[in-house]
Amino acid sequence: EAQVTQNPRYLITVTGKKLTVTCSQNMNHEYMSWYRQDPGLGLRQIYYSMNVEVTDKGDVPEGYKVSRKEKRNFPLILESPSPNQTSLYFCASSLSQGFQETQYFGPGTRLLVL
Amino acid sequence: QKEVEQDPGPLSVPEGAIVSLNCTYSNSAFQYFMWYRQYSRKGPELLMYTYSSGNKEDGRFTAQVDKSSKYISLFIRDSQPSDSATYLCAINTNAGKSTFGDGTTLTVKP
Numbered sequence: 580e581a582q583v584t585q586n587p588r589y590l591i592t593v594t595g596k597k598l599t600v601t602c603s604q605n606m607n608h609e610y611m612s613w614y615r616q617d618p619g620l621g622l623r624q625i626y627y628s629m630n631v632e633v634t635d636k637g638d639v640p641e642g643y644k645v646s647r648k649e650k651r652n653f654p655l656i657l658e659s660p661s662p663n664q665t666s667l668y669f670c671a672s673s674l675s676q677g678f679q680e681t682q683y684f685g686p687g688t689r690l691l692v693l
Numbered sequence: 694q695k696e697v698e699q700d701p702g703p704l705s706v707p708e709g710a711i712v713s714l715n716c717t718y719s720n721s722a723f724q725y726f727m728w729y730r731q732y733s734r735k736g737p738e739l740l741m742y743t744y745s746s747g748n749k750e751d752g753r754f755t756a757q758v759d760k761s762s763k764y765i766s767l768f769i770r771d772s773q774p775s776d777s778a779t780y781l782c783a784i785n786t787n788a789g790k791s792t793f794g795d796g797t798t799l800t801v802k803p
Contacts (some may be wrong), residue, residue, distance in 0.1 A: 610789060621699070621781060621795035622737070626799050629789050637790060682727075683738030 581606045581653030585670050591691045592660055600655045600688050610682075611653040613645065614630075615666040617681045622669065628653055629675075640660035646671045657687070694697040696720050699782055699794025700712045708803050712769040715783035719763065723792070726758050728767045729776045731796070737781055741767065772801045 592598055596662075604611065612627040624637030644656040644666055645659045653672075657664060667689050669672040674684035699716045706712055714728070731766035737758050741756040743749045749756045754769040765784075769776055782794040 596755075600778075612791060614791075614793075617794060620785075622793040624791045624793075627789050627791070633791065639790065682739055684738070687734075687736055 581682050581683065583670055583672055585668075585685040585688045587688060588686065589689050591693065592692050594661055595659050598657050598660060598690075599658075600668060600670075600690070602653045602655065602685060603621070603651050604653075604672040604683070605651065606672065606674075607650065608672035609650070609675045611647065613643070613655050614669045614670045614671065615639065615664075616669060617666050625655070625668075626693075635667070660690075662692050664690065665692045666690060694719065697782065697784055697792045700797055701795065702797035703800065704797055705800045706772055707785075708772060708774060708801055710772050710801070711802075712767075712772050712776070712799060714767040714769075714780050714782070714797050714799070716765050716784075717740075718765070718784050720761075720784075720786075720792075722786045724787050726755075726756070726765050727738045727783040727785070728787060729781040729783060729793075730747050730779045731781060735738075740780075752802055754784040772799075774803050777801055779800050 590675045609630045613625040614622040616622050623639045626645040628634045670685040697718045728741045731737040746760045753770045757766040777800045779796045779798045781796045787792045
């Protein structure tokens with residue numbers, strides 16, 4: 580089954596404790612992206628990756644890091660989480676940046692930073 | 694000013710009504726125009742995708758793009774209670790940058 584998986588699905592942590600949210604896709608997609616969704620603010624792109632070792636900033640990259648060492652994985656790293664990073668996070672992938680009609684979203688990771 | 698502005702809603706209509714959802718954008722570099730539907734506690738799912746001005750139909754859904762006015766719309770005909778969800782417009786550049794509207798929550802009442 581074609582899918583994007585995220586782990587963990589729910590996470591409660593404390594300010595300053597480094598965490599990683601994993602994202603994996605099994606569709607051999609080139610393009611992957613991270614978003615955060617906050618009430619009244621829609622989805623905002625954090626980082627995206629056009630291919631292995633190619634990443635770029637979205638609209639809200641501050642406080643986040645990503646890496647793309649393998650095609651299937653695109654982890655999101657919060658080096659020193661703060662309460663304003665409490666949000667619902669979605670990972671997505673598509674065949675390429677020019678074929679957004681095939682963009683698949685993961686189930687979401689709900690993060691609470693105390 | 695946001696690069697993508699979406700009519701905020703919420704919107705409540707009776708079953709069978711025609712629904713119009715709208716977004717405007719400011720960046721001429723935007724090339725790909727999409728509408729997503731998001732049910733509560735789920736990730737967005739792509740409904741419609743287009744990259745040119747004009748209309749694109751898919752069943753009860755019609756996506757309309759007017760690049761000269763920087764205006765996009767989604768029309769839902771014969772709306773059903775199962776259409777109740779939040780609808781998000783999204784616009785992408787060719788370089789992969791993706792900008793979403795804030796979403797419009799639609800409720801279709803039986």
